[in-house]
Every structure is written in structure tokens, then in C-alpha cells.
Amino acid sequence: MSSELKRELGVTGAVLLGLGSILGTGVFVVIGLSVDMAGTAVLGAILAAALVATCNGLNSAQLAANFPVAGGTYEYGYRLLTPAFGFTAGWMFLLAKSASAAAAALAIARRFAGEGWLIPGALAIIALLTLIILGGLRRTSLVNLLIVSVTLIALLVYIALGLDADEPLMSASPGIGGFFEVCALIFVGYTGYGRIATMGGEIREPARNIPLAMFLTLGASALLYLGVAWAQLKGVPTSGLWKVGEVTALLGVLLNLVLGLSRILYAMGRRRDMPACFGEIAPGGQPRAAILGVAALICLLILVGDIGLAWSFSAFTVLIYYAICNLCALRLDARQALYPRALGYAGLASCVFLAFWLDWRVWSVGLVLMGLGLVWHRWRRSCWGDTV
Numbered sequence: 136m137s138s139e140l141k142r143e144l145g146v147t148g149a150v151l152l153g154l155g156s157i158l159g160t161g162v163f164v165v166i167g168l169s170v171d172m173a174g175t176a177v178l179g180a181i182l183a184a185a186l187v188a189t190c191n192g193l194n195s196a197q198l199a200a201n202f203p204v205a206g207g208t209y210e211y212g213y214r215l216l217t218p219a220f221g222f223t224a225g226w227m228f229l230l231a232k233s234a235s236a237a238a239a240a241l242a243i244a245r246r247f248a249g250e251g252w253l254i255p256g257a258l259a260i261i262a263l264l265t266l267i268i269l270g271g272l273r274r275t276s277l278v279n280l281l282i283v284s285v286t287l288i289a290l291l292v293y294i295a296l297g298l299d300a301d302e303p304l305m306s307a308s309p310g311i312g313g314f315f316e317v318c319a320l321i322f323v324g325y326t327g328y329g330r331i332a333t334m335g336g337e338i339r340e341p342a343r344n345i346p347l348a349m350f351l352t353l354g355a356s357a358l359l360y361l362g363v364a365w366a367q368l369k370g371v372p373t374s375g376l377w378k379v380g381e382v383t384a385l386l387g388v389l390l391n392l393v394l395g396l397s398r399i400l401y402a403m404g405r406r407r408d409m410p411a412c413f414g415e416i417a418p419g420g421q422p423r424a425a426i427l428g429v430a431a432l433i434c435l436l437i438l439v440g441d442i443g444l445a446w447s448f449s450a451f452t453v454l455i456y457y458a459i460c461n462l463c464a465l466r467l468d469a470r471q472a473l474y475p476r477a478l479g480y481a482g483l484a485s486c487v488f489l490a491f492w493l494d495w496r497v498w499s500v501g502l503v504l505m506g507l508g509l510v511w512h513r514w515r516r517s518c519w520g521d522t523v
Contacts, residue, residue, distance in 0.1 A: 144276070149344060149348035149352075151280055152276075152279060154356065155388070155390065157356045159384040161323065161325070162324065165321060166181075167367055169181075176314055180314060184321040192349045194464035197467065199341060201467065202214060206402025206403070207402075208221075208460040209224045209399055212463060216459070222512040223508065227505065228456050231449040232395065232449070237436035239388050246378075264390050265427070282390065286387060289377055292377075293374075297365050297369045316492050319450050320447070325356060329457075331345060396433075398425070407515065409428075448500070458487050
């Protein structure tokens with residue numbers, strides 16, 4: 136079996152992967168929650184979160200352009216910091232996004248199956264999407280194009296209704312702590328652009344296409360978030376088209392999560408941070424074992440998971456992931472850097488700052504799980520030493 140992935144994606148395909156990851160739970164669920172928490176202040180929170188995401192996105196872009204391999208910050212941490220930092224990034228990403236995927240599958244199943252068939256329905260959805268991904272990246276990209284197109288139509292129609300509405304804007308007083316918590320929650324919605332970096336080993340002309348795709352993805356997402364928030368502040372009711380868009384968006388998130396998580400697990404398998412079988416490429420260029428492993432992990436979380444705190448937990452773990460990403464960007468030398476070092480410091484400071492505005496129970500559990508992962512990593516290195 137080979138250990139290298141095929142480069143099949145251009146700018147359009149990469150942008151669609153990013154949008155498919157971003158236009159899901161964030162825009163259909165978290166924006167509504169944030170409007171209730173912050174009122175008109177949500178517009179400022181969306182812009183602030185977009186600024187943080189831009190810092191992180193550009194740092195991710197310059198790292199991915201220099202190291203266009205599968206694994207994202209997991210690989211950058213190994214190469215530019217220490218194995219412990221690299222492992223922590225990969226471990227946090229697996230925890231955060233697997234929980235998000237389980238929550239999204241349960242949310243879709245609730246729409247169609249009701250409470251009695253919630254878990255079987257969610258498991259069936261994961262099985263279907265896994266089969267699509269196993270069919271190859273080109274087929275996956277075509278399905279993703281269809282999903283994103285329906286989602287965009289639903290969002291644009293809803294935003295257009297908001298522009299015509301005459302109702303006064305809703306207001307609320309979130310306070311400084313509430314404002315920063317909303318920023319952290321919205322930031323997680325933007326981080327779907329990271330799928331472009333984790334797919335770096337499969338993007339053509341990575342030095343050019345990865346930064347361009349991230350910039351376009353973040354710009355389009357910020358405009359859509361602002362438009363949806365404005366319509367919700369105007370009290371525009373949801374319609375049947377909105378509900379269809381919500382389901383396709385969650386399907387898009389799931390599709391891209393399984394795809395991105397499989398590339399992280401593939402990279403960790405290559406370094407023996409996970410079983411070596413996950414680091415192999417099957418005939419046809421797909422990391423089949425990693426895809427099946429990720430699907431199995433998500434299914435386990437569906438059996439025991441709870442939608443309630445999943446998004447907050449994802450927020451903390453993703454902010455830690457991107458804090459490490461910014462540390463990596465600061466280690467690039469002058470020849471490798473595409474942007475000023477100040478961007479790295481800004482991204483690092485904002486991630487650490489926002490992470491601890493979340494509920495203390497969330498970040499406490501996150502820190503404990505991080506510690507347990509590092510114990511495993513240290514034991515693994517003591518047994519097998521350095522790899523790849």
C-alpha cells in the first residue's frame with residue numbers, strides 16, 4: 136500500500152470544502168443562540184470572531200503552504216515545536232470534531248426520525264456518508280457541491296427577507312463576559328476553514344491555492360453570518376426552505392468532518408501516535424482504515440453523547456488547537472513567512488484569551504483530557520521512540 140495522498144483539489148474545491156464545514160451548526164444554531172444572548176451586540180461579536188478567525192486562517196494558510204501535508208497543526212507542531220505540542224493539537228482536534236460530528240448526526244436524525252429512532256437514525260447517517268467518502272475524493276466533492284448549493288440558496292433567501300423586514304432590531308445587554316463568550320462560540324463556526332489545511336496533501340499548487348481558498352472562505356462566511364444575524368434580529372421567521380437548508384448544512388458539516396478527521400487520524404497513524412494501520416493508503420488513494428476508524432469513533436459518541444455541551448467543549452478544544460497553530464507560525468523563518476509575525480502573536484493571544492471565557496467546567500474537562508492524552512503520548516514514545 137502507498138503512504139501518499141493524491142492532489143485532486145483546486146481553489147474551487149477547497150473553498151467548497153471550507154464552506155461545507157462552516158455553513159452548518161454555526162449559522163443555523165449558534166447564530167440564533169448568540170442573538171438571544173447578545174442582541175444587536177452579536178453583529179460586533181461576529182466581526183470580532185471573524186478577525187480572530189482571519190488571524191488564525193492566515194497563519195494556517197502560510198503553514199499549509201510551506202508544509203502541504205495531511206494533518207494540519209498536528210504535523211506543524213511536530214515539525215516546528217515539539218512532539219508533545221503536535222500530539223496535543225491532533226488529540227484536541229479529534230476530541231472536538233468527533234463530538235461535533237456526533238451532535239450534528241443526532242440533530243439531523245431528530246429532524247427525520249424523532250426521539251424513538253434518534254440513535255439508529257444518527258448511526259445510519261454516519262454509515263451513508265462514510266460510504267460516500269470511501270467512494271473517493273472526486274465523488275465526495277460533487278456531493279459536497281450539491282449540499283453547499285442548497286444551503287447557500289436557503290441562506291440567501293432568508294437574508295433577502297431580512298432586508299425587506301421593517302421590524303425594529305432586537306436588543307439585549309450581554310455584558311463584557313457574555314460578549315466574549317459569544318465571540319468564542321461564533322469563532323468555532325468559522326473554524327471549518329481548517330479543513331482546507333488538514334486536506335493540504337490533496338490540494339494542487341498549495342503555496343498559491345491554500346491561502347487564496349482560506350481568504351475567500353472566511354470572507355464569504357463572515358458576510359453570510361452577518362446577513363443571517365441581521366435577519367434574525369429583524370424577527371424574520373424560518374420557512375420550509377430554511378429547514379431544508381439546515382438539514383443540508385448539517386449533512387455538509389458531517390461529510391467534511393469525517394473527511395478532515397480521517398486525515399488527522401491518518402497523520403497520527405503514520406507517526407504511531409495511533410495504530411499504524413490508520414497511516415496506510417488503500418488502492419485508489421484513500422486512507423480507508425482512517426475513514427472507518429473515524430466513523431467508528433463518531434458512532435461510539437452517538438451512543439453515549441449529549442448535544443448539550445458539545446459546542447462549548449468544541450470551542451475550548453478548537454481554541455487550544457489554534458493557539459498551537461499560531462505558535463507554529465511564529466517559528467517560521469523569514470523565507471517561509473508569508474505574513475508579518477504580529478499576526479501570529481495576535482492569533483495566539485486571542486485564542487488563549489477567548490478559551491477561558493467559556494464555562495469553567497468545560498475548560499476543566501478539556502484540560503483533564505489533554506493531560507490524559509499526553510500521558511498516553513509519553514508512554515507511547517517510551518515504548519517505540521520517535522517515528523516518521
